[in-house]
Amino acid sequence: MPYARDLKSIRRLIAAHKRWDLVFACCGVLALMVGLLTFIALFVDMAIDGVPRLNWDFFTNFPSRHAAQAGILSAWVGSCLVMLVTAFVAVPLGVGAGLYLEEYAPKNWVTDVIEINVTNLAGVPSIVYGLLALGVFVYQFGFGQSILSAGFTLALLILPVVIVATREAIRSIPVGIREAAYALGATQWQVCKDHIIPYSSAGILTGVIIGMARAIGETAPVITIGALTFIAFLPPSPIKAEPPFLSFEWLTSPFTVMPIQMFNWTSRPEAAFLQNAAAAGFVLVLLTLAMNGFAIWLRYRLRKNIKW
Amino acid sequence: MATVSVASSVESRPQPSAPLVPKVKASGLSFYYGAFRALKELDLVVHENCVTALIGPSGCGKSTFLRCFNRMHDLYPGNRYEGEIRLYPDDINLLAPGVDPIEVRMRLSMVFQKPNPFPKSIFENVAYGLRVRGERSGRTLEGKVEAALRDAALWSEVKDRLHQLAFNLSGGQQQRLCIARALATDPELMLFDEPTSSLDPIATASIEELIADLKKKVTILIVTHNMQQAARVSDFTAYMYLGQLIEFGRTDELFIKPKNKQTEDYITGRFG
Ligand SMILES: Nc1ncnc2c1ncn2[C@@H]1O[C@H](COP(=O)(O)OP(=O)(O)OP(=O)(O)O)[C@@H](O)[C@H]1O
Ligand SMILES: [Mg+2]
Numbered sequence: 223m224p225y226a227r228d229l230k231s232i233r234r235l236i237a238a239h240k241r242w243d244l245v246f247a248c249c250g251v252l253a254l255m256v257g258l259l260t261f262i263a264l265f266v267d268m269a270i271d272g273v274p275r276l277n278w279d280f281f282t283n284f285p286s287r288h289a290a291q292a293g294i295l296s297a298w299v300g301s302c303l304v305m306l307v308t309a310f311v312a313v314p315l316g317v318g319a320g321l322y323l324e325e326y327a328p329k330n331w332v333t334d335v336i337e338i339n340v341t342n343l344a345g346v347p348s349i350v351y352g353l354l355a356l357g358v359f360v361y362q363f364g365f366g367q368s369i370l371s372a373g374f375t376l377a378l379l380i381l382p383v384v385i386v387a388t389r390e391a392i393r394s395i396p397v398g399i400r401e402a403a404y405a406l407g408a409t410q411w412q413v414c415k416d417h418i419i420p421y422s423s424a425g426i427l428t429g430v431i432i433g434m435a436r437a438i439g440e441t442a443p444v445i446t447i448g449a450l451t452f453i454a455f456l457p458p459s460p461i462k463a464e465p466p467f468l469s470f471e472w473l474t475s476p477f478t479v480m481p482i483q484m485f486n487w488t489s490r491p492e493a494a495f496l497q498n499a500a501a502a503g504f505v506l507v508l509l510t511l512a513m514n515g516f517a518i519w520l521r522y523r524l525r526k527n528i529k530w
Numbered sequence: 531m532a533t534v535s536v537a538s539s540v541e542s543r544p545q546p547s548a549p550l551v552p553k554v555k556a557s558g559l560s561f562y563y564g565a566f567r568a569l570k571e572l573d574l575v576v577h578e579n580c581v582t583a584l585i586g587p588s589g590c591g592k593s594t595f596l597r598c599f600n601r602m603h604d605l606y607p608g609n610r611y612e613g614e615i616r617l618y619p620d621d622i623n624l625l626a627p628g629v630d631p632i633e634v635r636m637r638l639s640m641v642f643q644k645p646n647p648f649p650k651s652i653f654e655n656v657a658y659g660l661r662v663r664g665e666r667s668g669r670t671l672e673g674k675v676e677a678a679l680r681d682a683a684l685w686s687e688v689k690d691r692l693h694q695l696a697f698n699l700s701g702g703q704q705q706r707l708c709i710a711r712a713l714a715t716d717p718e719l720m721l722f723d724e725p726t727s728s729l730d731p732i733a734t735a736s737i738e739e740l741i742a743d744l745k746k747k748v749t750i751l752i753v754t755h756n757m758q759q760a761a762r763v764s765d766f767t768a769y770m771y772l773g774q775l776i777e778f779g780r781t782d783e784l785f786i787k788p789k790n791k792q793t794e795d796y797i798t799g800r801f802g
Contacts, residue, residue: 329607398646402708404605406659406715407636416658421649528649528697 265507272500280501284454285483289494294502296453297483300369301438303457303472304479307373308380308437313430315377316384317419320426323385324392325414344382351379352446360447367448369457370473375443380433387429391422424524431517435510441481451486453478480506551618553578553719553749554599558613559625561594561603568594570773571613576719576766578618581741581750583764583781585757587796591773592753593643596721599624599751600638601631617718636663639712640721644728645704647696647711652688655696655707659715674714681747682710683740702733709740713748720744722752726759738763757797761785769793 226235283293319340327333355375365371395418403413457475461467480502487499554576561569568591576582584592594603601624603609614623617637624634639659647655656675657665665671675692679685684706688699696707705725712720722741726734741750741763754760760767761781768778769790777784777793788794 396646398642398644399648401602401605402642402646402648402711403658405600405602405635405640405642406662406711407632408658408662409632412662416661417648 265504268500268503268507271497272502272504275497275501276504280498285452285486286454289490289492289498292487292495292498294480294483294505296456297478297480297502298505299456300449300453300477301479303369304372304376304444304477305434305438307369307473308376308434309430311374311377312380312384312433313426316381316430317388317426319381320385320388320392321414321418324389325410325418340382340385344386347442348379348440349442349446351375352443354378355443356447366474367450367476368474369477371447372444372449372477372479375447376437376440379440379443380430380437383433383436384426384429387432388422388426391425391429392418394425395421421528424521424528427524428517428521431513431520435513435517438479438513439481439506439510441479441485444479444482445485449482450476450478451482480509550580551578552576554615554617554624554751556595556598556613556615559595559598559615560612561591561598562610562612563594564608568773569598572770572775574768574775574778576749576751578749579745579747580765581745581752581763582766582768583760584751584753584768584770585755585760585796586770586776588755590770592770593723594773595770596640596723596751596753599719599721600635600640601625602640604631636715637717638719638721639715639717641705641708641712641723641725643724645701645708647699647704647707649695649697651693652696652699652707653692656710656714659711663715675710678710678714679707681713681744682706683736683743684710700733702729702736705729705733705737706740709737713744717748719749719751722750724753724755727755734759757785769796771796 226232279291280293281298282295283291284295285297286292323333323337323340327336352375355371355378359365359371359374360367365374399417399421400413403417408416453476457472457477458469460469460472462469484499484502484506487495487502490496552575556572556574559569559572559574560567572595574582584595586592597603598611599615603611611625613625615625616622617624622629648658650658653675656678657671660671660674665674676685676689679688684703687703688707696704699707705728709725725741726737729737738759741752744750745765752760752764764781766779767781767784769776769784769788769792771792777788777790779789784793785797788797
C-alpha cells in the first residue's frame with residue numbers, strides 16, 4: 223500500500239492511529255482501577271465493620287476473652303517500641319552502608335557483587351529473615367523472644383530499602399557541589415559530614431519511613447521469632463521515677479504487635495472478634511498511610527530549599 | 531572583525547611593569563584518562579600576580595590541564611599524570627606522589643564553569659574553606675567572610691542577607707559568591723574554568739573587572755572560550771590544540787603577531 227500523500231488520507235491515517243491511543247488509555251484506566259478499586263473495596267468493607275468498634279477503650283484495653291472489652295493497648299505499644307528499635311538499628315547501618323558504597327568503596331568487582339546482593343536482599347521473603355533472626359538474635363545472641371529481637375529482625379528486613387534510598391539520594395547530589403567542597407581542601411569525611419549527609423537527608427528519611435511503613439505490617443518474621451498472640455501486660459516503662467531515670471528493661475520484654483493481634487482475632491469463631499480485627503486493621507492501614515503521607519510531606523519540605 | 535576588536539582591547543592596556551617572578555611551572559606534563567592521553571608534554575610558566583589565559587577549541591584539554599594544578603583528577607580512578615608542576619617559591623612538585631592532594635587544594639583554589647554554591651547560607655558558603663582549615667572563632671570568620679565578599683564585589687549586595695540561602699542569588703551573584711568562597715582562604719593561585727560561560731554580558735563584565743582587580747593580590751590562571759575575554763583580562767595567553775600547547779606568550783604579542791600559523795588561524799576566526 224502507498225503511504226499517505228494527500229491531506230484526506232493523512233487525516234484518515236491520523237484518525238486511525240488515534241483510535242489506538244484511545245484503546246490504550248482505556249486499558250490503562252482499567253488496569254489502574256482493578257488495583258485501586260480492590261483496595262478501596264477492602265478498606266471500605268473493613269471500615270464498615272471496624273469503625274463502630276473504635277473508641278477510647280479500644281486503645282486503652284488489653285486483649286480479653288470478651289470481645290466487647292478487648293482492646294489493642296499491648297499491640298500498639300508493642301508496635302511502637304519495635305519500630306523504635308528498628309529505626310535505631312536500620313538508620314545508622316543503612317546510611318553507613320549506603321555512604322560507604324557510594325563514596326568510599328573502590329569501584330571494582332567486589333563492590334559490584336555487594337551492590338547486586340544488596341538489591342537482591344530486598345526481594346528475600348520476610349519469613350526467611352524471621353528464621354535467620356530466630357537462629358541468630360533469639361538463640362545465638364541470647365536476645366530471647368523480645369522487643370529487641372523483633373526490632374533487629376525488622377531492621378534487617380528494611381535495611382536494603384534504606385541502603386538503596388541512601389544511595390539514590392547521594393547520587394542526586396550534583397558533581398559540581400562535591401568538587402567545590404574537595405577543591406577547598408576538604409577531606410572525604412568532611413565532604414560526607416558537611417555536604418553529602420545533610421543534602422541527602424530528605425531522601426534518606428523518606429526511604430526510612432517507607433521501610434518502616436512496610437515493617438509495621440510485617441507478621442511472619444515476628445511470629446517466627448516468637449511474639450506472643452495474647453498478652454495482658456505492658457513492657458516495663460522506659461522512664462523511671464528514681465535515677466538514672468532511663469531504663470532499658472523493656473527491650474528484653476515479651477511483646478505483641480498490631481498485625482499479630484489482628485491475626486489472633488480473625489482466627490476466633492465469634493463474629494464480635496472479627497469486628498475487633500477489622501477495627502485493628504483499619505487503625506493499621508491508617509497508620510501506614512499516615513507514615514507514607516508524612517514521608518511525602520517531609521520530602522517536600524526538605525527539598526524546597528535544595529533544588530538541583 | 532574579530533581581530534580588530536581583540537587587537538584594540540590589547541593595545542589600550544598598560545604593560546605589566548613589575549619584574550616577572552614565576553609562580554608555577556608545568557614541564558613535560560602529560561595526562562591520561564585511563565588509556566586516553568588528553569595532554570601531551572605541556573610546558574607553561576605562570577607568573578606571579580599576572581593573569582594567564584588558556585584558550586583553544588572545545589575538547590583541546592583546557593579544563594583537563596587546569597584540573598591538574600589542584601589535583602582534581604585524583605578524585606576519580608584511572609587517571610594518571612606524567613611530568614611535573616612546580617610551585618614557587620617552595621619549589622615543590624605538586625604532582626609528586628608524596629604530596630597530599632588535600633594540601634595542594636588548601637593552597638590553590640578553583641572557580642568552576644557553572645556557579646556551584648552549597649545549599650547553605652551565603653555566610654556559610656564563604657566560611658566553609660576556613661572551617662575546613664579549623665577556624666572556629668566567630669569574630670575571625672565574620673571578618674574574613676566580609677573581606678572576601680568585598681574583594682569579590684558582592685558585599686554591598688548581600689550584607690543584609692548573609693544568612694539567607696545562597697540559591698536565592700542571581701547567576702552572576704552566585705558566581706561572585708563562588709569567587710569569594712575561593713578567595714576567603716588566601717590562595718596562592720586561583721584557577722578559573724570558564725567562569726563566565728553561563729552568565730549574561732553584564733554579569734560577565736563585572737566578573738572580568740573583578741579578575742583584573744584580583745591579580746594585585748593573587749596569581750590567576752583562567753580558561754576561556756572567548757578570545758575577547760582573554761584579550762581583555764590576561765597578561766599572558768597560551769593557545770592549546772589537541773592536548774598540546776601550540777603557542778605561549780604575552781597576550782598583546784600573541785594576539786597581534788602570532789608566531790604560529792595555527793594560532794593565527796584560531797584567533798582570526800578562520801578556525802575553531
Ligand atoms: N573524564 C573523562 N574521561 C575521559 N576523557 C575525558 C574526560 N574528560 C574529558 N575527556 C576528554 O579529554 C579531552 C579534553 O577535554 P577537556 O574537558 O579538557 O576539554 P576543554 O578544552 O576544557 O573543552 P571545553 O572548551 O569544551 O570545555 C576531550 O577529548 C575529552 O573528550
Ligand atoms: Mg572545559
